[in-house]
Amino acid sequence: MDILELRKHIVEAIRVCETRLPEDVKKALxxxxxxxxxxxxxxxxxxxLxxxxxxxxxxxxxxxxxxxxxxxxxxGGWSEEELQKAINEAVKEASVEIPLRPNAIDFVSGINSGNNTGRFIPWIVWEPGGENLEITVVAKGGGSEAASSLRVLPATAGRKExxxxxxxSVAQAGAKPCPPIILGVGIGPSSEIALDLAKKALYLRPLGERHENSIIAEMESELLRMVNRxxxxxxxxxxxTALDVHIEYASIHPSSMAVGVVASCWVLRRAVLKVNGNSTVIVSHNTQPFKPKL
Amino acid sequence: MTEEYRLRTPIKKEEVAKLKAGDILYVSGEIFTSRDRTQQLILKNKGALPFSLQGLIEYHAGPIVRRRNSQWEIVSLGPTTSFRMESSEYDFIKETGIAGVIGKGGMGEKTRKACREFNAFYGVLPGGAAALLSKKVEKILGVYWLEELGVPEAMWHLRVQDLGPIIVAIDSFGNDIYDSLRKRVNENLSRLLKEV
Structure with missing residues (x-):
């Protein structure tokens, strides 16, 4: 597959992401x-619906x-440079084709690029592993950020905190993030690890699936019940109030535990593009549950 | 008991006075989109606009549009988070004479005060229902400050048919569904925090 063909597939993945609610989210709704x-x-x-x-x-x-x-x-076998270029060009094309709302604004100049690309945007996260190329695209609207938060707590803080x-963070946001929301909660030694895990737990694990660790799984179910109360x-x-809560955690630091909360509105949008040689598949949900390599 | 109304803009003040928080509306006629930066430009230049804002509805929204054969076409249009406009909404309602504001997520004390004093209302549309709500737009009548503000923030002057359901969140008596929500949620939160 050449880079032009890949670009077309990425545009299609963005289209699936923006226009089709993933099956698991639809089912929950x-x-x-x-x-x-x-x-x-x-x-x-x-x-x-x-x-x-x-x-x-x-x-x-x-x-x-x-x-x-x-x-x-x-x-997979692709270089970061060619993938970055293919993704950026695909975003520009998708912005016209689908079309998407121009949402990338340079805050220094106040200029909207008009095509959803800009400084560091789209945001690309390079994941380890994978013999084959796999691109998961997620779209996150502005309103849902109302329920996102971060707290760095002492390491002795427990379940209660x-x-x-x-x-x-859910209570103060009220109706702003378009409930029913879906929550990702990340626990880790530092702020950026907590938020990264929260966002991955939110987007990369299908709704309804519980964490493999039974204590975390129990916390997810209990938090979901409480948020709904x-x-x-x-x-x-x-x-x-919420369709689901996903928690992911990393080992914490002896003195600090960061807790990140990332919320999605009811329109949780993701699509996965899998490329194996010349065969490609695009799905609106991830068939592989998210397992961090820690 | 909540009522359902079909209203046409320009909406008369006595019609606004009938509305109660919780009622459901479907609006037809002229409306316009506006957000934070749009409001400032509208207030500065409202004399120069070729139509009157009196009795119209301000829609907190930032659409996706497409140009086809030199005509603008709405692709997707749903409500945006209204609270960003809370600090300027009082003056906006006062200066423009609009009948109401629609958006999503709720407003605050200043908007409640404006609704009481100037006989206006605030209503919400289902957030994230843009594909469905776009179909209620019959025609784009004009666009203002597109160059300065870009597509989402420009003022789009629209003609709509049965835009709704709009749930009245703040009525002209100052009743506010979201204020009751905040109180209820805070009570629930205190109770839950004692349990964990």
Whole structure:
């Protein structure tokens, strides 16, 4: 496969990401609809589901905030330089083709590049491993950042402080991040590790799947129950607040434990492009559960 | 008991006075999009606009548009987080005479005060339902400050048909669904923190 062909496939992966809600997210939303008794939230979830169908059928972005694009890349045999170029060009092309909203603004000059590329944007994360090229694209809108937060706690802080961090950041955001939200929580020795793990836990693991460590898995289920008891509900109208909570952790430092919280709106967008020789597959969900190499 | 209304802009003040927090609206007629930087330019130049803002609806949104045969076309248009506009909304409602503001996520004390004093309302649309809501736009009537502000922040003057459901979040009596939400969530939060 040459670089031009790869670029076309990346444009298609961005299209899948922006126009098709991943199956696991759709399933969670349908379940929320079935279980909701209150007429107003039920009506709203119904509209969200209808919107998903229209977007899919007409290949229109699900949300007008097509977000900032992040790419998680396992290089296979490709060089960073050629992949970076292919991704950047694909983003420019997708911005016109799909089209995407121009969301990359240089804050010094105030200039919107018009094509979603700019200084360090799109954000590319090089992942280790992978014999074959695998590119996961995720799109994150601005509103959902209202529920993101970071706290660096003493290493002696335990479960209680982790729960407090998550509950407070969800509570203060209220209806702003477009609930029902999905939460990624990262625990690690430093701020950037915690936030990186939180974002990966949020986007790279399918909804409904629990962490392999049973204590973490139990914390996920308990946090999900508690977040839902905040009773923010769909767009703030009461009821279901979160569809899922994923936690990932790294070993912490003897003196500090950073807790990062990253939230997605109900429109959790991801697509995975897998390239094996000349055969390619694009899916809107990751078939491989996320396992960090720690 | 909540009511459902179909309103056409320009909306009269007595129609706004009927609305109660929790009611559902479908709006037809002229509206315009606006965000933080747009509001400043509108206030500075409102005399120069070729249409009156009186009785119209300000829509907190930043659309995706496409140019086809030299015509603009809306690809995707849904509400954006309204709270960014909270610091300027009082003056905006006061100076423009708009009937209401729509967006998502809720506003604060200043907007509540403006709704009470100037007989206006704040409503929310389902966030993230852009593909569906775009279909309610019949025509783009004009675009202002596109060069200075870029596509998402420019003022898009639109004609819509049955844009909704808009849930009235703040009515002209100052009732606010999101203020009740904040109180409820804070109580729940205190209770939960004692449990963990």
């Amino acid at each position: 349908r379940k929320a609809y079935d279980e909701e008794d209150n007429p107003l939230p039920k009506k709203i979830i119904g509209i969200l 209808e919107n998903v169908e229209i977007a899919e059928k007409e290949k229109r972005p699900i949300c007008q905030d097509t977000g900032t694009l992040t790419f998680y890349v396992k290089r 982790i729960f407090r961090t998550v509950l407070e 905040l009773d923010i509900g769909v767009h703030g109208f009461g009821g279901l």
